[in-house]
Amino acid sequence: MKVLILSCNTGQGHNTAGRAVLEELRRQGVPCEMKDVLLFAGQRTSRVVSNAYVKITTRSPLVFQWLYRAGEAIRSDRLHSPVYFANTLYADNLLRYIEGQGFDRVLTPHLFAAEALTSLRRRGKLAARCYGIATDYTCIPFWEETELDAYFIPHRDLMEEFAQKGLPREKLAATGIPVSRRFSHPGDREAARAALGIGPDSQVCLVMTGSMGFGRAGEYAQALLERGGDRRHVYLFGGRNERLKAELRERFAGEPRAVVLDYTDQVPLYMDGCDLLLTKPGGLTSTEAAVHRIPLIHTAPIPGCETQNAAFFSNRGMSLCPDGPEETAEAAEGLLGDPARREAMAAAQAANCNPRAAEEIVRRMAEDDL
Incomplete structure (x- = not known):
């Protein structure tokens, strides 16, 4: 098993969850690596998106609330969102890296990477097994339009919510949100x-x-x-x-x-x-x-x-x-x-x-x- 973890700098929670699993993989001696998925779209894109997220959430939280509610309003497990199409643009760059480095497992605590992986799988281009981690105690908009092999969610009581939003119930695993051993001990x-x-x-x-x-x-x-x-x-x-x-x-x-x-x-x-x-x-x-x-x-x-x-x-x-x-x-x-x-x-x-x-x-x- 060789694992690639894909995250994003829109808030550090996603990175923290990814690093917790990275820490455990390394503790067990499993070959692994963690990357910012937006770097496959270019350093400028990663920087612009991350900075925009921080500015909106800290200086204009009501704008963020409006965007979140808009996402809730248009979410669907049958139609593709603008978020999906944006993340298809760098998917082939990501594929070349996955195949070139020989990863057979890809894990992501971020929706952006899940969307890119989904676009590759829908085109029959990606053989690696793919997994998502939900880092909030709710099913955020657009997870339902992804197609991964399993989804690790925070709690058993959320199974019904994630299933009702459109994720296959049989792919849901209530593991909890991963944290570093420094916190859990x-x-x-x-x-x-x-x-x-x-x-x-x-x-x-x-x-x-x-x-x-x-x-x-x-x-x-x-x-x-x-x-x-x-x-x-x-x-x-x-x-x-x-x-x-x-x-x-x-x-x-x-x-x-x-x-x-x-x-x-x-x-x-x-x-x-x-x-x-x-x-x-x-x-x-x-x-x-x-x-x-x-x-x-x-x-x-x-x-x-x-x-x-x-x-x-x-x-x-x-x-x-x-x-x-x-x-x-x-x-x-x-x-x-x-x-x-x-x-x-x-x-x-x-x-x-x-x-x-x-x-x-x-x-x-x-x-x-x-």
């Missing part, structure tokens, strides 16, 4: 705090904004600090959004309880040492928190699939979803002060999120006959 709390220079008596809240820096992080942090007293510390993750981080550092200048972090690969360590996590409801970050068994509050979503993610988690007791900064701070006080409620949330997370999803996906690919 939590570390020691005291050791994490010592490594990060966090005092043992500090009450630590993390406020995450995603890799692109979305949301009202400053307002959430301010509300938490106003209610928390001297022992509360808030760590703000601004991702790669330099403008947001500059604004946050100016806002909290002289406030020792607030720390604004640059993009970091030490998120699992911060999760090990924290008491509470606030984050927008991205599929990957939410899953990472859940397999880490962290008290979780979802902040305002990017309208669209993240709205569904928040509903999925809150309906199963895996998170709280207050309306705004003040309501969120009040909910945080209640959760931090109620050990039984935190334990119930951790139990719900354990019951609904599979920490070994990456292993299961690799096993299923290995057992799939060519």
Whole structure:
């Protein structure tokens, strides 16, 4: 088995899921590689599409919501969308790479690559087995127009939704969303705090904004600090959004309880040492928190699939979803002060999120006959 993973830089959740499976494949000694699928259309195309996505979601979320709703309105398992036709344009370049490198399995956590692979299969050009990973707790528009060998979805309760949208039920496998072993194997709390220079008596809240820096992080942090007293510390993750981080550092200048972090690969360590996590409801970050068994509050979503993610988690007791900064701070006080409620949330997370999803996906690919 030789595996190619295809992702895309429209938000880092897709890449994170792909890297989780890549990590597991390498751990098992399976030849593998991960590529940005839009590079087969050219570096400029990849850069333009990725930058456009980030700008729309962070600066014009209502535009993103409109686009998502438009996709829902025109989706069909019988007709091809503009997304499909756009991704057919580089499909032959992708085919040459797959065949030239001898890949017999292709896995993608992104719709764009699934569309390109589908166009090749419909023309009888691609022999490799192909698989998709859904990285949100809903069936986003246009997955139903793809034709892959299997689809790895986040939860058994979503089987009916994906089937009703048009994906063949027999091709659906409820593996969970894959996350890195660094998240699925939590570390020691005291050791994490010592490594990060966090005092043992500090009450630590993390406020995450995603890799692109979305949301009202400053307002959430301010509300938490106003209610928390001297022992509360808030760590703000601004991702790669330099403008947001500059604004946050100016806002909290002289406030020792607030720390604004640059993009970091030490998120699992911060999760090990924290008491509470606030984050927008991205599929990957939410899953990472859940397999880490962290008290979780979802902040305002990017309208669209993240709205569904928040509903999925809150309906199963895996998170709280207050309306705004003040309501969120009040909910945080209640959760931090109620050990039984935190334990119930951790139990719900354990019951609904599979920490070994990456292993299961690799096993299923290995057992799939060519």
